[in-house]
Amino acid sequence: MDVSDARTGSSLMDSKCSSARHRMDAGSIASSKRPQDDEGTKKTKCSRMKRIFGFELSDFSSWHQFVCLLNRPTDPASLGVFRFLFGLLMLIDIPQERGLSHLDYRFLDGLEVCRFPLFNFLQPLPLDWMYLLYVVMLLGALGIMLGFCYRFSCLLFTCPYWYVFFLDKTSWNNHSYLYGLIGFQFTLVDANRYWSIDGLLNSKKRNVHVPLWNYTVLRMQIFIVYFIAGLKKLDADWVEGYSMGNLAHHWLFDPFKLILSEEMTNLLVIHGCGLILDLTAGYLLFFDATRPVALVFVSYFHCMNSQLFSIGRSASETSKQVLSENGVRDG
Numbered sequence: 001m002d003v004s005d006a007r008t009g010s011s012l013m014d015s016k017c018s019s020a021r022h023r024m025d026a027g028s029i030a031s032s033k034r035p036q037d038d039e040g041t042k043k044t045k046c047s048r049m050k051r052i053f054g055f056e057l058s059d060f061s062s063w064h065q066f067v068c069l070l071n072r073p074t075d076p077a078s079l080g081v082f083r084f085l086f087g088l089l090m091l092i093d094i095p096q097e098r099g100l101s102h103l104d105y106r107f108l109d110g111l112e113v114c115r116f117p118l119f120n121f122l123q124p125l126p127l128d129w130m131y132l133l134y135v136v137m138l139l140g141a142l143g144i145m146l147g148f149c150y151r152f153s154c155l156l157f158t159c160p161y162w163y164v165f166f167l168d169k170t171s172w173n174n175h176s177y178l179y180g181l182i183g184f185q186f187t188l189v190d191a192n193r194y195w196s197i198d199g200l201l202n203s204k205k206r207n208v209h210v211p212l213w214n215y216t217v218l219r220m221q222i223f224i225v226y227f228i229a230g231l232k233k234l235d236a237d238w239v240e241g242y243s244m245g246n247l248a249h250h251w252l253f254d255p256f257k258l259i260l261s262e263e264m265t266n267l268l269v270i271h272g273c274g275l276i277l278d279l280t281a282g283y284l285l286f287f288d289a290t291r292p293v294a295l296v297f298v299s300y301f302h303c304m305n306s307q308l309f310s311i312g313r314s315a316s317e318t319s320k321q322v323l324s325e326n327g328v329r330d331g
Contacts, residue, residue, distance in 0.1 A: 052289040070216065073209035080147070080194030082218070086182060087145025090157065093179065094141060098164060099171065100134045103127070106168070114169040124167055133160050144186065147196020154187040178225055185221060189214040223282030230278030238275065241267035252304055277301055 050056050059069040099106045107124045115122070124130060137160040143153025161180050165171075190210045192198040199206035237243045241263075247253070248266040256265045277297060284294030 053287050070213040071211045074212045074215060076190070076193035076207065076210045077195075079189065079191045079210060079214055079218075080196060083147060083186065083191035084145050084195055086186070087141050087143075090141035090179065090183075091138065091145065094134065094138055097171075097173070097176070098134070098137070098161075100138075103130055103134065106171075116166050116169050119166040122163070122166055133164070136160055137164070144183075147192040147198050150192035150196065150198050151187055154183060158183040158187065178221070181221060182218065185217050189217060219286045223286055226278050226282040226285075230275060230280075233271075233275045233278060238271055241271045244270050244274075247308060250308060252307055274301075 055069055059065050095101045104127060107127060107130050125133060136156055140153045140155070140157025140160070143149055144157055158180065161183055165176060165180060190205075190208075191214070193205055193208045193210055196205075233239075233243075245266060247270050248257070248262045253265050253269060256269045260268065281294055281298050284290040285298065
């Protein structure tokens with residue numbers, strides 16, 4: 001009996017030791033897998049953030065990382081298409097809003113016009129030379145659109161543009177600043193790497209990646225335009241719905257008036273949605289993941305503006321219309 005009991009006890013001890021070894025081995029395997037699982041989870045989170053915002057938090061951990069982020073190679077296609085469309089729109093804008101079609105009336109020799117402060121020393125050239133200046137500006141816009149002699153074309157467009165802009169304050173329009181600023185920023189970025197004659201002539205420039213800051217500069221400019229407009233709408237007149245009191249009568253807002261009264265359409269849709277759009281559009285347009293949604297709302301907003309306002313006319317023409325609508329006649 002003693003011998004059998006001893007044998008039984010030893011077998012029990014062996015089974016306990018083996019089970020303990022199995023538990024230790026399983027624990028060690030599990031512990032070795034945990035750091036890898038944590039790292040995989042972190043990588044998943046980082047990749048999700050990168051998909052949404054285009055960068056990771058680690059890109060801002062140091063100045064070196066931030067500089068590397070701004071110089072990250074990026075596909076030049078969107079920048080090239082934007083350059084082409086900007087040049088095309090400027091070719092349309094110069095005869096219309098810049099005044100080439102009525103240049104003899106706008107810059108008649110000896111005609112006194114309202115000047116910008118600090119730029120009242122600028123004087124228009126003789127009419128024949130003004131036509132030549134506009135031709136140079138047109139050639140610059142054409143060169144930007146085609147991506148031919150790209151930076152020289154940017155200078156041909158930008159320098160005459162700002163000169164003409166500062167000659168006459170009555171032709172001021174807030175988006176005219178934007179055109180001039182984008183034209184200047186195009187001289188700094190490599191927008192001729194895609195869809196350009198320069199790329200066809202030089203294989204070193206054809207479809208070559210551009211640094212990310214090329215996009216960031218233009219996105220920041222668009223952000224500033226919308227965000228400053230939103231800040232200016234934070235005054236009491238706009239927030240309380242008094243700035244655009246008569247717009248709710250327009251047919252564009254008839255669908256909203258099916259469920260809202262005219263007063264609520266004016267307050268919520270025109271003033272409230274306009275404020276929210278301007279404050280958020282810059283952020284939403286900045287990031288890749290939210291840009292498609294923002295483009296829908298921003299395009300709808302600007303299409304409505306094109307029907308509500310006569311954007312592009314000079315200040316003198318607009319003031320005459322306002323005076324005539326209020327029963328005031330010119331002397």
